[in-house]
Amino acid sequence: MKALLTKLTIPICSIAIAALAAGCASTSGVKNPSGVPVTHMNADEQGFVAGTGIESQDLVMVADKMARSILSIPQIANAPTPPTILLDPVDNQTRFPINRDIFLTRIRAQLNSKARGKVVFLARNQMEALEKERNRKREGSVTASSDPNVQEFLGADYLLSGTLQGMSTRAKAGTSDYVLYDFHLTDVRTSAIVWEDSAEMKKQGLEDAAYR
Amino acid sequence: MKALWQPTLLAVFLTLAGCATTTKHQVALTGDIMVDAPNAIANGPPRDRVLWEYRLAAAAMRQGKYDIAKQNLDEALLTLGGIYGKDADAKQARSYFHAEAKKTFIGEPYERSMAYIYRGIIYWMDGEPDNARACFKSAEFEDSDSEQHQYAGDWVMPEYLDGLVTTKMGGDGSDAFKRAQADARGVKLPPYNVKANAIFFIEFGPGPTKFATGQYKEELRFTTVPSPVASAELKVDAFQIPIAPTDDVAFQATTRGGRVMDHILGNKAVFKSTTDTVGNVALVGGLATAVASNNRTAQEVGLGVALAGLVSKVVSAATVPAADTRSWENLPRYLSFASVPLPPGQHVATVQFLDGAGRVVPNLTKTITVNITTTDRDKVVFVSDTSITPQTL
Numbered sequence: 111m112k113a114l115l116t117k118l119t120i121p122i123c124s125i126a127i128a129a130l131a132a133g134c135a136s137t138s139g140v141k142n143p144s145g146v147p148v149t150h151m152n153a154d155e156q157g158f159v160a161g162t163g164i165e166s167q168d169l170v171m172v173a174d175k176m177a178r179s180i181l182s183i184p185q186i187a188n189a190p191t192p193p194t195i196l197l198d199p200v201d202n203q204t205r206f207p208i209n210r211d212i213f214l215t216r217i218r219a220q221l222n223s224k225a226r227g228k229v230v231f232l233a234r235n236q237m238e239a240l241e242k243e244r245n246r247k248r249e250g251s252v253t254a255s256s257d258p259n260v261q262e263f264l265g266a267d268y269l270l271s272g273t274l275q276g277m278s279t280r281a282k283a284g285t286s287d288y289v290l291y292d293f294h295l296t297d298v299r300t301s302a303i304v305w306e307d308s309a310e311m312k313k314q315g316l317e318d319a320a321y322r
Numbered sequence: 323m324k325a326l327w328q329p330t331l332l333a334v335f336l337t338l339a340g341c342a343t344t345t346k347h348q349v350a351l352t353g354d355i356m357v358d359a360p361n362a363i364a365n366g367p368p369r370d371r372v373l374w375e376y377r378l379a380a381a382a383m384r385q386g387k388y389d390i391a392k393q394n395l396d397e398a399l400l401t402l403g404g405i406y407g408k409d410a411d412a413k414q415a416r417s418y419f420h421a422e423a424k425k426t427f428i429g430e431p432y433e434r435s436m437a438y439i440y441r442g443i444i445y446w447m448d449g450e451p452d453n454a455r456a457c458f459k460s461a462e463f464e465d466s467d468s469e470q471h472q473y474a475g476d477w478v479m480p481e482y483l484d485g486l487v488t489t490k491m492g493g494d495g496s497d498a499f500k501r502a503q504a505d506a507r508g509v510k511l512p513p514y515n516v517k518a519n520a521i522f523f524i525e526f527g528p529g530p531t532k533f534a535t536g537q538y539k540e541e542l543r544f545t546t547v548p549s550p551v552a553s554a555e556l557k558v559d560a561f562q563i564p565i566a567p568t569d570d571v572a573f574q575a576t577t578r579g580g581r582v583m584d585h586i587l588g589n590k591a592v593f594k595s596t597t598d599t600v601g602n603v604a605l606v607g608g609l610a611t612a613v614a615s616n617n618r619t620a621q622e623v624g625l626g627v628a629l630a631g632l633v634s635k636v637v638s639a640a641t642v643p644a645a646d647t648r649s650w651e652n653l654p655r656y657l658s659f660a661s662v663p664l665p666p667g668q669h670v671a672t673v674q675f676l677d678g679a680g681r682v683v684p685n686l687t688k689t690i691t692v693n694i695t696t697t698d699r700d701k702v703v704f705v706s707d708t709s710i711t712p713q714t715l
Binding site for chain 1: 406416422441445452460
């Protein structure tokens with residue numbers, strides 16, 4: 111009898127282990143069933159979450175290229191006094207909604223940090239707050255280090271504008287998105303475009319057949 | 323012999339413990355979308371999250387809760403934009419033994435297009451017409467992979483609005499206008515008026531929903547309840563504008579054509595049917611052989627064949643070819659649009675919904691007070707036949 115029990119225990123335990131494995135199989139085929147911990151990525155590298163749209167690595171690449179390119183033009187590099195630049199919101203003509211200011215913010219920050227003093231950006235988006243502060247100074251409700259009645263708000267020498275244009279294709283083979291990033295600097299006095307540069311990006315992808 | 327219970331119990335316990343790894347997401351529904359959707363998004367199956375976000379966004383738009391709509395559409399579109407490459411749930415949905423509904427819901431192209439259209443409307447409301455245009459372009463793009471090319475990218479309103487935004491921003495929107503007019507099927511679209519600063523989006527009628535046909539419910543179909551509303555009329559100041567449908571969401575749902583997934587589901591159905599037939603034949607044949615024969619070897623072979631038939635039947639029973647019928651069912655049937663120039667000040671806009679005979683449908687008239695504070699920026703008004711009004715914008 112004991113021999114029989116010994117004989118049967120092994121197969122039954124094997125069945126139990128197999129059953130356990132079968133039970134655990136509910137996550138088989140699931141990639142990263144326990145999730146993925148937060149991963150620190152550089153803004154200029156493609157992460158494991160990616161689409162065919164405008165992403166951080168595109169922003170960094172384009173903004174860096176534009177900032178370097180602007181600094182090399184004679185109107186900026188050889189200017190006796192730092193020219194003043196006004197940022198114009200980017201005209202997004204692609205199929206991807208974006209934060210319109212993010213490219214120009216990145217370019218401005220890059221220029222301000224790498225070429226300190228060579229250009230001056232105007233904070234027109236803060237005009238309301240600036241005017242309020244100037245009025246307080248004029249009224250004498252706050253101190254002023256100079257005569258507040260003198261107009262000191264600067265006018266722009268150049269206007270920095272950008273346009274994002276796209277071409278998209280969808281076919282059985284997948285989705286393809288091409289985006290052209292074009293930026294230009296316009297002399298506000300003469301309307302002459304004194305600098306223009308562009309960058310381009312093309313991305314393709316195909317979703318799982320279950321979504322097609 | 324009594325000692326045999328211990329390993330047997332262990333086996334049962336381990337099996338149950340193994341099964342316990344499958345998380346159940348049960349959500350009790352109250353019937354109030356504004357309660358059910360947030361609950362389902364937070365506690366329901368992750369694969370249905372986008373569906374509930376879509377539903378909640380549409381319901382919130384009709385209640386004038388655009389912040390809620392925006393948040394949920396952004397979440398949904400983030401998922402929609404990142405579906406490229408390998409996807410474990412989608413892989414399961416393609417397998418024989420899982421239903422298509424196992425995949426993360428992102429909707430059929432008409433549903434995805436509607437998500438972009440709604441998001442575009444909100445962008446425009448927020449003073450970002452270029453991002454609105456981006457959404458309208460994406461709405462067209464989602465519809466660009468129809469089986470028959472004539473129905474690819476044939477939404478009228480997104481194309482028209484793409485051109486209108488371009489024109490308003492100083493560009494040339496004439497190409498988009500021509501494409502929209504070509505798709506308009508009998509409706510003459512109004513020429514662009516860049517001075518029209520009050521933009522009215524109007525939707526009405528119950529939209530399409532999904533159901534499945536076929537022996538194993540493997541064929542995805544769409545159905546639409548006849549709309550009691552056939553058109554509308556907008557009155558604001560001295561303007562009295564007839565509103566004809568420019569887009570029919572049901573038309574968009576039914577003209578997409580066959581999906582790749584339909585082919586996969588068809589294969590699943592064939593596999594299920596074949597394994598079932600093989601199982602029947604083997605089971606009956608094997609048992610008959612075992613019963614009829616006096617030969618021990620023939621009996622054993624017969625029982626073996628019957629056992630194989632049984633396995634085949636089990637495999638057949640486990641095969642799930644059913645199509646995914648999860649629907650964004652609070653979509654409208656018809657979309658339309660009007661724009662008028664309004665000076666700064668307060669204006670009362672009334673939208674009446676009309677039946678097929680042109681009679682006003684009772685209890686559906688909507689009143690919206692529109693405050694124009696500047697002519698530099700468009701005022702965007704969204705009105706549905708299920709909107710809760712009066713609203714002040």
